[in-house]
Structure formats: C-alpha cells, structure tokens
Amino acid sequence: MDLITQLLVAALSSGTPLLFATLGGILIERSGIIQLGAEGLMLMGAVAACLTYLHTGSLALTLLAALAVGAALGLIHSALTVTLRANQIVSGLAMTLFGTGLSAYLGKSITGQPIPGAVPKIDLAFLEPVPVVGDLFAHLDLLTWLSFLLVIVLHLFIHRTSWGLHLRAIGDNPPTADVMGIPVQAFRYGCIVVGSMLIGLAGADLLLVYSPTWIEGMTAGRGWIAVALIIFARWNPLRAMFCAYFFGAMDTIGFKIQLIGSAIPSYFLKMIPYVVTILVLMFLGYRNRNKPSGSPEALGLPYIREQRF
Numbered sequence: 118m119d120l121i122t123q124l125l126v127a128a129l130s131s132g133t134p135l136l137f138a139t140l141g142g143i144l145i146e147r148s149g150i151i152q153l154g155a156e157g158l159m160l161m162g163a164v165a166a167c168l169t170y171l172h173t174g175s176l177a178l179t180l181l182a183a184l185a186v187g188a189a190l191g192l193i194h195s196a197l198t199v200t201l202r203a204n205q206i207v208s209g210l211a212m213t214l215f216g217t218g219l220s221a222y223l224g225k226s227i228t229g230q231p232i233p234g235a236v237p238k239i240d241l242a243f244l245e246p247v248p249v250v251g252d253l254f255a256h257l258d259l260l261t262w263l264s265f266l267l268v269i270v271l272h273l274f275i276h277r278t279s280w281g282l283h284l285r286a287i288g289d290n291p292p293t294a295d296v297m298g299i300p301v302q303a304f305r306y307g308c309i310v311v312g313s314m315l316i317g318l319a320g321a322d323l324l325l326v327y328s329p330t331w332i333e334g335m336t337a338g339r340g341w342i343a344v345a346l347i348i349f350a351r352w353n354p355l356r357a358m359f360c361a362y363f364f365g366a367m368d369t370i371g372f373k374i375q376l377i378g379s380a381i382p383s384y385f386l387k388m389i390p391y392v393v394t395i396l397v398l399m400f401l402g403y404r405n406r407n408k409p410s411g412s413p414e415a416l417g418l419p420y421i422r423e424q425r426f
Contacts, residue, residue, distance in 0.1 A: 122252045124369055129253065129261060132365025134159070134323040136264045138343035139350065139357040140271055141187075141315030146347060147275065148308035149288045149415040150198050153209025154190070155316050156340025157216020161186045162320025164220040167227055167331040170235055179235065180321055187317025190216065191310040199305045202419040213340065221333045232329040236260055236322075260322045265358075267315070272354040284308065288413030291420040301420055319343070338391065345394050349401065351411035367393045 138155050145152040162183040169175075169182035194212055197203040236258045244255040275281040284304060286294040291301045320336065328335060342364055350356035371386035 120373075122249055124366060124373060125249075125253055127369040127373070128362050128366035129257065130327050130365070131368045132362035133261045133264050134319045134327060135339060135343055135346060135364060136268070136358060136361035137319035137322055138316045138340060139346040139361055140264075140267055140354055141312040141319065142343055142347045143312075143350070143352050143354060143357060144271065144308050144315070145312035146416055147284050147288045147352060147413055148305045149291060149413050149418065149420070150194075150305055150309055151205040151209055151417045152312065152316075152347075153206060153344060154194060154212025154216065154313075154340075155319075155343045156336055156338070157213035157220075158187055158190055158313055158316040159216075159320035159323065159336045159340045159343075160220035160334070161190060161216040162317030163324040163335060164224045164227075164320075164331060165317070166321035166324050167230075167232065168223065170232055170325070171227060171230060176235055176237075176325075179325070180318065183317045183321035184314045185317075187314040188310050190317075191313025192306075194313065195306045195309040198419070199302050199309070202421065205417055205419075217334065224331045224333060227331050228333065229330055232325060235325045235329065258326050260318075260326055264322075268354050268358045275354065285413070287415075289415055291415055291418075295420075295422060301422070316340075316343075337387075342390060342394060345398065348412075349397060352413065353411075364390055364393065 138159060141158075142152045142155060165182040165186040166179045170179040173179070190212055194208055197208040197211075198205045238256045238258050239262055241255050245251040273281075275284060283294065283299045286297070286299060287301050287304050295301050319339075323336065323339070324331060343361075346357060346360045346364065349360045367390040371389040374381060374386055
C-alpha cells in the first residue's frame with residue numbers, strides 16, 4: 118500500500134465522525150434551528166459509549182447509549198429553542214459547555230482505558246484484487262458503511278420525499294408552512310432530536326474506531342469543524358460526504374508528517390485542519406459573495422405562531 122493509499126484509508130477513519138456530526142447538523146439546520154452544540158454532543162456520545170462498553174461489552178448497547186444521550190440533549194435544545202424560543206446561539210453554546218464539563222467529570226475514572234476492536238469490520242474479499250478500491254473498501258468497519266448509507270438516506274429524504282419538502286418549507290418560511298397545515302414545532306423537535314442522535318453517534322465512532330480510548334476533550338475541536346462543514350457543504354448531505362473526508366485527509370496529513378520524523382513542531386502540524394478551515398471559509402466567502410448562501414432562509418429565527426380565529 119503506497120503513501121497516498123494509506124492517506125486515503127486514514128482519511129476515511131478520521132472523516133467518518135465528522136460526517137456523522139455534519140449530517141446531524143444539516144438535519145437540524147434544515148429545520149431552521151442553529152446547531153452550535155456539536156462539540157459537547159460528540160463528547161457526551163463518546164463518554165457514554167466508553168462507559169457502556171466497558172461495563173457491558175455490548176456494541177449494540179454502546180451505540181444505543183450514545184444515541185440516547187444525543188436524544189436527551191437534543192430534547193433540551195428543542196425545549197429551549199422551539200418551545201421557549203431562547204436564543205439559538207446561546208443555547209447551542211450552552212450545550213457545548215455543558216457537554217464538555219459533564220463528559221470530563223464522567224470520564225475521570227475511565228481515562229486511558231483501551232477499547233480495542235469494538236466495531237467489527239465488513240470483509241469484502243472480492244474487492245481485494247482491485248487496486249486502491251480494495252485497499253479502501255475491502256475491510257471497512259460497520260460504522261463507516263453506516264455513514265455512507267445515511268448520506269444516501271438523508272439526501273433522498275430531503276430532496277425526494279414529501280416530508281423533506283415539508284422540512285425545507287419549515288426552514289425557509291415557517292409561517293407559510295404552518296398555514297399549509299405542516300406541524301412546524303413537531304417537525305423541528307423531531308429534526309433536532311434525530312440530528313442530535315447522529316452527533317452523539319459521531320462521538321461514539323470517534324471513540325470506538327478512530328481513537329479507541331477515552332481522553333478528556335478528545336474531540337479536539339471536531340465539533341466546530343463539523344459546524345463549518347455544514348456551511349462548506351451548503352446544507353447538502355452529498356457534498357457533506359466529500360467535505361468531511363477532505364478534512365479527514367487534512368487531519369491525517371499532519372499525523373503522517375509526524376510519523377516520518379519531520380522537524381516541524383507537532384503543534385503546527387495539529388493546526389493544519391483548522392488553518393485549512395479558515396482558508397476555505399475565506400475562499401468560499403469570496404467566491405460566493407454575490408450568490409445565495411444556500412442556507413435555510415429562516416435559519417436562526419424563532420417562530421411565533423399567530424393566534425387563529
């Protein structure tokens with residue numbers, strides 16, 4: 118396996134947690150609610166997965182725990198932003214701070230405990246003889262294949278179903294959607310909860326596959342990268358897939374350079390994905406300065422239903 122292929126394989130592993138988190142964020146923001154709590158949700162999903170796996174050894178229960186934690190925090194965010202109409206940015210930041218602090222407390226007793234081989238790999242022997250493709254896809258883990266499936270499902274849901282049409286209507290013009298009989302608040306609750314579950318699953322994937330041991334703050338800003346990826350992808354699941362693995366590759370490049378014994382300080386190498394994020398944001402902002410952003414038109418705006426007579 119040459120260096121480029123090794124980089125691509127590592128990019129899949131590094132990019133999958135970003136993809137789960139980005140897909141969850143897209144679903145939430147398509148409903149018109151800003152999602153800035155991904156960092157905290159990922160950390161809570163990771164610590165819940167670690168605690169559950171160490172106590173039960175069951176992958177199914179581990180994933181359910183991460184999903185349940187995401188759902189619980191999603192309900193809190195829903196109640197604050199949809200029912201109480203709290204500031205969405207403040208609520209999202211509160212979720213991040215809460216998740217960061219609580220995960221650090223819950224993970225004190227399990228820091229550094231390894232979780233090897235928790236997620237099975239799906240062996241596709243018929244792909245092995247195919248150059249590059251075999252190296253990339255012949256032995257991928259279950260969660261990576263699940264992320265591929267979710268990209269397709271979410272894209273079809275948003276663009277090819279009546280529920281997806283309702284979702285886009287709610288994100289662009291909730292009063293009109295309400296007049297059409299679409300339950301705006303219920304839709305937003307559902308999207309926030311399901312999206313938060315996917316972000317919790319991102320934390321579980323980060324722990325179980327990419328870095329199989331709990332470390333405080335192990336997301337290292339990946340939740341914020343996912344927030345940026347939503348914008349890069351222009352709220353499109355298919356684009357999100359390519360964006361997530363591109364940034365996964367950027368993250369991997371720094372690690373690979375360290376392995377070959379480069380004289381570049383590790384602190385600079387760890388900055389690579391974040392510097393790239395800033396540069397890409399600047400580039401996209403300049404290139405699309407005269408174009409619509411692609412974001413839902415009512416994103417960040419609370420919806421107050423008028424009294425009907």
